Amino acid sequence: MITIDAKDMHYKELNKIIRENIASGIKNFFLENVNGQYYIGDGIKGDDITITVNGVPGNDLGVFMDGPSIIVNNNVQDNVGNTMNAGKITIKGDAGDVVGYGMRGGRIYIRGNAGYRIGIHMKGYNTQIPVIIIGGKVGSFFGEYMAGGVMVLLGLNNSEELAGEYFGVGMHGGTIYLKKKIDFSKYSKEVEFLEANDEDMIFLKKYLIEYANDFNLQAEDLINGPFYKIVPSSARPYAHLYTSSAL
Amino acid sequence: MTKSSFTNIQSEYLAVIDHAKCVRCKRCIQNCGWGTYSFGGDKIIADHSKCVACGRCYTYCPEGAISILKNPTVMRENGNWQDYHIKNIWRQSETGGIAISGMGTPLKYKKYFDHILLDACQVTNPPIDPLREPMELKTFLGKKPSKLELDFNEDDQPVLKNPMPPQIELATPFIFAPMSYGSISLNAQKAMALAARALGIVMNIGEGGLHDELVPFGKNIIVQVASGRFGVNRDYLNSGVAVEIKIGQGAKPGIGGHLPGEKIGADISRTRMIPAGTDAISPAPHHDIYSIEDLRQLIYAIKEAINYEKPVSVKVAAVHNIAAIVSGIVRAGADIVYIDGFTGGTGAAPIIIRDNVGIPIEIALAQVDQRLREEGIRNEASLVAAGSIRSSADAVKAIALGADAVAIGTAALVVMGCHICGKCHTGNCSWGITTQRPELTRRLDPEEYGEKLYNLINAWSHEMKDILGAMGVNSIESLRGSKERLRGIELTDSELKVLGIKHAGM
Ligand code: SF4
Ligand code: SF4
Numbered sequence: 001m002i003t004i005d006a007k008d009m010h011y012k013e014l015n016k017i018i019r020e021n022i023a024s025g026i027k028n029f030f031l032e033n034v035n036g037q038y039y040i041g042d043g044i045k046g047d048d049i050t051i052t053v054n055g056v057p058g059n060d061l062g063v064f065m066d067g068p069s070i071i072v073n074n075n076v077q078d079n080v081g082n083t084m085n086a087g088k089i090t091i092k093g094d095a096g097d098v099v100g101y102g103m104r105g106g107r108i109y110i111r112g113n114a115g116y117r118i119g120i121h122m123k124g125y126n127t128q129i130p131v132i133i134i135g136g137k138v139g140s141f142f143g144e145y146m147a148g149g150v151m152v153l154l155g156l157n158n159s160e161e162l163a164g165e166y167f168g169v170g171m172h173g174g175t176i177y178l179k180k181k182i183d184f185s186k187y188s189k190e191v192e193f194l195e196a197n198d199e200d201m202i203f204l205k206k207y208l209i210e211y212a213n214d215f216n217l218q219a220e221d222l223i224n225g226p227f228y229k230i231v232p233s234s235a236r237p238y239a240h241l242y243t244s245s246a247l
Numbered sequence: 248m249t250k251s252s253f254t255n256i257q258s259e260y261l262a263v264i265d266h267a268k269c270v271r272c273k274r275c276i277q278n279c280g281w282g283t284y285s286f287g288g289d290k291i292i293a294d295h296s297k298c299v300a301c302g303r304c305y306t307y308c309p310e311g312a313i314s315i316l317k318n319p320t321v322m323r324e325n326g327n328w329q330d331y332h333i334k335n336i337w338r339q340s341e342t343g344g345i346a347i348s349g350m351g352t353p354l355k356y357k358k359y360f361d362h363i364l365l366d367a368c369q370v371t372n373p374p375i376d377p378l379r380e381p382m383e384l385k386t387f388l389g390k391k392p393s394k395l396e397l398d399f400n401e402d403d404q405p406v407l408k409n410p411m412p413p414q415i416e417l418a419t420p421f422i423f424a425p426m427s428y429g430s431i432s433l434n435a436q437k438a439m440a441l442a443a444r445a446l447g448i449v450m451n452i453g454e455g456g457l458h459d460e461l462v463p464f465g466k467n468i469i470v471q472v473a474s475g476r477f478g479v480n481r482d483y484l485n486s487g488v489a490v491e492i493k494i495g496q497g498a499k500p501g502i503g504g505h506l507p508g509e510k511i512g513a514d515i516s517r518t519r520m521i522p523a524g525t526d527a528i529s530p531a532p533h534h535d536i537y538s539i540e541d542l543r544q545l546i547y548a549i550k551e552a553i554n555y556e557k558p559v560s561v562k563v564a565a566v567h568n569i570a571a572i573v574s575g576i577v578r579a580g581a582d583i584v585y586i587d588g589f590t591g592g593t594g595a596a597p598i599i600i601r602d603n604v605g606i607p608i609e610i611a612l613a614q615v616d617q618r619l620r621e622e623g624i625r626n627e628a629s630l631v632a633a634g635s636i637r638s639s640a641d642a643v644k645a646i647a648l649g650a651d652a653v654a655i656g657t658a659a660l661v662v663m664g665c666h667i668c669g670k671c672h673t674g675n676c677s678w679g680i681t682t683q684r685p686e687l688t689r690r691l692d693p694e695e696y697g698e699k700l701y702n703l704i705n706a707w708s709h710e711m712k713d714i715l716g717a718m719g720v721n722s723i724e725s726l727r728g729s730k731e732r733l734r735g736i737e738l739t740d741s742e743l744k745v746l747g748i749k750h751a752g753m
Binding site for chain 2: 078083238
């Protein structure tokens, strides 16, 4: 275990210290006084590594991460879990824009709200299913170009509007679950709005229990349905867009 | 309703068989990826409408019995309405689709390389004979320090005070341009990997991930990160000698990529790390890059992930404001900037973009080099020029206009048999290049074509040495950005000015 005081430290130095300590076998990190440092946990590997962050980490938290867990006791900025491959990021506060861009595996649990462009181009592959759960609401472009994986939008904070504009545009894989029914008529024509079935609920249950435990919530409150789901109508949204040119 | 006759648009080419010569071996039937030929009981029959003039059949016909002719049936000639305008209108009115095609633009825009002449020595300074004297082509790509500070070690030998930023070492200033597995076959990628290793240069694997069989070629590979982030993870970033962020492509600036689901078989699915059968969509922007500041963020996210041990390149298409854009990219921390001119190749692009968007590489290069010099940051990044480098002369001219190295894409495919038929997007390439059909890819032997690629780059390198020798310099370094050794012909004052060269005779 190691505690690092990040006060006034440049991200380059902070991340170097983390990398070096991982290389020498340290598994547990406590970062104090974090204040906007970028790239914490960038490209680190190892399922048994845990980083607890006190303060607000900067952009690209957990970018390219492959296995470790990061717990943030505050808000986070943009690009959390960018192109993340495996591991877990738990955020007690809100998240900024672009969460889980191109994410291929692992989990991101956000207690509060998240900004624009959440889960863009997330992909599932083989046994890897990336999962993002957001406690509150999200901004526009939620799940744009989503190609795989699962996002859950709980709307726990009694917000009126669960999501902004352009929900699921270009979505061609994966599933979005909602705990609240929304008027989907104004959204993307490329997706379908359905009620979640038993199979969905079995899948969701284990993640929701974990989410509840992480944030000291009552699991039953989360699991009790109904849930709604959004899936793409086609894995090939642009199949008929093209014609062969004469030239 | 009667069926529209537009489906019978006259064939572009006629596949004509000389039945007197034909021995009915049926090789043409096997060789054609487009299914032009069939056996009619006693003779070979050709369906002209399927022929794309890829040249495979006559290359492999043992009897020389096949001629591919341009269809002599004329459309009424019209200098304004070209026949491709008319045919595309028909096709699009049938399908409602965006017209797409493969390869770079076939339209005859002015090629500036063809209007630039090189200098040579006569009397006042001597040429150098590269056969007898050493001639250095070795090239290092990466950020160079603005000045060298030296210390002396115990043995009184000079050593660098500050460590040199990471570099890619090239034995000769060529690299193989990014072409992904998916857009081209694995065998085509392997041929380039083998050649790159033998030549001491690098290939760029494009945005489609790194196939297991290419992993051993890591020292000769640049890996790419594009907006789709296919196959990108920590290990991937660390598997080559550099990482390139792909922003744009010369053939389709501002346009994303789209590999249709039917081309995503098990192997491509594994390499791209996406499910089989789904469309592989690369959005037009990286959705984490909406500004130069955001680009900087991704550059440094990658540098952190690779522990600052390898250079990071940024690939952009040559567009109108390219000099300012590249200046921003360099300031954002890129160690290499790859500029792709508008005649660059593609696996598939909407022709409306390919044929109408972007600027020539010659002009882009001259402007970028000039701007970076004026700003005093030319040393901060190396420049790679691409966009149909057709010969060693084009390469030399590009270097004199300011490039550190050039990238070879289409030319490398031509080595593998490509006849630039422009039908790569169909996935039927008879040469086994831009296809994933196993019966077609099997015919592309990586060893054989790896050797031919080796021969080509070797030949071009020799030619490059000859040119350098004639100019009286003994290293490619001395020619880099040396526009004084170039002269223009048949160019206007404005053209000469943007290229930064004088007219011949001046
Ligand atoms: S390859 Fe030539 S000889 Fe053989 S069947 Fe075809 S046209 Fe005849
Ligand atoms: S690579 Fe493309 S242009 Fe070349 S022969 Fe194959 S299909 Fe034609």
